[in-house]
Amino acid sequence: MTGKLRLGVNIDHVATIRNARGGPHPDPLRAAQAAAAAGADGITVHLRDDSRHIRDEGLVVLSQGLTLPINLEMAATDEMLAIALRHRPHAVCLVPERREERTTEGGLDVARQHNLVSPIVRKLADAGARVSLFIEPDPIQLAVAEAMGAAVVELHTGAYCEAVQAGHADEAARHLDRLARAAQLGAARGLEIHAGHGITFDSVKPIAAIPELAELNIGHFLIGEAIFVGLDAAIRLMRALMDEARAETAA
Ligand code: PXP
Numbered sequence: 001m002t003g004k005l006r007l008g009v010n011i012d013h014v015a016t017i018r019n020a021r022g023g024p025h026p027d028p029l030r031a032a033q034a035a036a037a038a039g040a041d042g043i044t045v046h047l048r049d050d051s052r053h054i055r056d057e058g059l060v061v062l063s064q065g066l067t068l069p070i071n072l073e074m075a076a077t078d079e080m081l082a083i084a085l086r087h088r089p090h091a092v093c094l095v096p097e098r099r100e101e102r103t104t105e106g107g108l109d110v111a112r113q114h115n116l117v118s119p120i121v122r123k124l125a126d127a128g129a130r131v132s133l134f135i136e137p138d139p140i141q142l143a144v145a146e147a148m149g150a151a152v153v154e155l156h157t158g159a160y161c162e163a164v165q166a167g168h169a170d171e172a173a174r175h176l177d178r179l180a181r182a183a184q185l186g187a188a189r190g191l192e193i194h195a196g197h198g199i200t201f202d203s204v205k206p207i208a209a210i211p212e213l214a215e216l217n218i219g220h221f222l223i224g225e226a227i228f229v230g231l232d233a234a235i236r237l238m239r240a241l242m243d244e245a246r247a248e249t250a251a
Contacts, residue, residue: 005208005242006041008071008196009235010219015045028058029065031223031231036068042091042149044217045121046073047083049097052188059087071217073134076108076117085127092124093132093186093194093217095153107156111144118148125149132194137182145187149193153186154194154217155179157207176206183212201225201241208245216242 003082014031015211017171018024025243042064052063063070070088074080075097079233084092094117096108110117110133115135126159132152135141145153183193195207218238225234 004073004212005213005246006128006215007046007239007242008042008194008215008217009035009040010046010170010196010217011035011220011223012044012046012054012072012219013223021178028054029061032066032068034089034231035235036066039239040068040235041215042069042071043221044071044073046095047080049075049077050081056083059083059089061089063087063089067242071132076113076120081120084124088127091130091132091152093134094120095134095248099247106158107138107141108133108134108187112138114144114148114190115118118207121148121150134196137178139182139185140187142182142189142191145186145199146191150191150193150197152194154196154198154215155186157195157199158197160202161203163184164203165198167201174213179207180210183210187212190202194248202238204238204241208242209249211249 011031013029014026018026026220035043048053065109071091071093072084072089073093074084074096076094094108096106123133129149130152132154133145133150134154135145135153141154157179160172160179163172163175186193192214193212193217194217195213199216199218200221201208221239222234
């Protein structure tokens with residue numbers, strides 16, 4: 001049976017706007033509280049090495065002011081590991097990171113970086129975090145993620161969402177099929193399956209309809225849309241579209 005699909009709201013770009021002026025406004029904690037009131041099931045933040053959005057001290061403020069679980073996205077480095085072990089978030093998602101990139105451009109190549117990623121997964125899991133690996137929807141990456149003992153994989157939806165946005169229906173259908181197959185394969189391997197990156201109102205329903213998915217993480221589009229309709233309305237509509245997709249799958 002298809003369960004409820006959780007929505008993790010990524011508030012990084014509230015911090016991006018705040019950092020543009022260096023003052024306290026807009027406050028990421030206030031945004032996280034608004035997201036909780038609008039129906040978010042968790043708050044996601046990406047702690048980047050270059051501190052371009054949420055910073056170490058911001059995490060303390062968030063964890064003290066929120067009852068929702070926090071999902072910390074971070075690179076698989078010893079420095080980030082030390083920060084995660086200090087904050088003990090509910091969940092950690094390991095992502096690839098390059099300083100010069102505008103956003104997380106692809107999945108983590110866990111097959112190639114096995115020796116680097118594997119000990120970090122183990123240490124985080126030993127500390128009680130739910131560990132997720134942000135990967136491309138690829139059978140080899142799924143097999144390695146399972147072998148590493150990750151509880152969760154998050155499938156990178158960027159290529160699908162870009163094809164939808166560009167109006168390339170055939171390409172979008174191919175990417176969606178790849179995501180659906182990976183979700184099925186991953187679930188058969190006992191992994192919890194999440195998805196995220198680039199999701200908008202136009203791309204969310206076909207993704208949300210994939211029955212094996214347990215959680216979507218959505219950020220940039222929601223914060224952008226909040227400029228026009230407010231954060232509450234943007235999150236409520238995204239939530240409603242996710243629920244509609246699930247109800248249609250179940251019907
Ligand atoms: N999931 C992961 C692992 C990410 O790195 C990001 C971007 O930080 C997202 C989800 C959210 O992507 P977007 O901001 O495009 O919705």
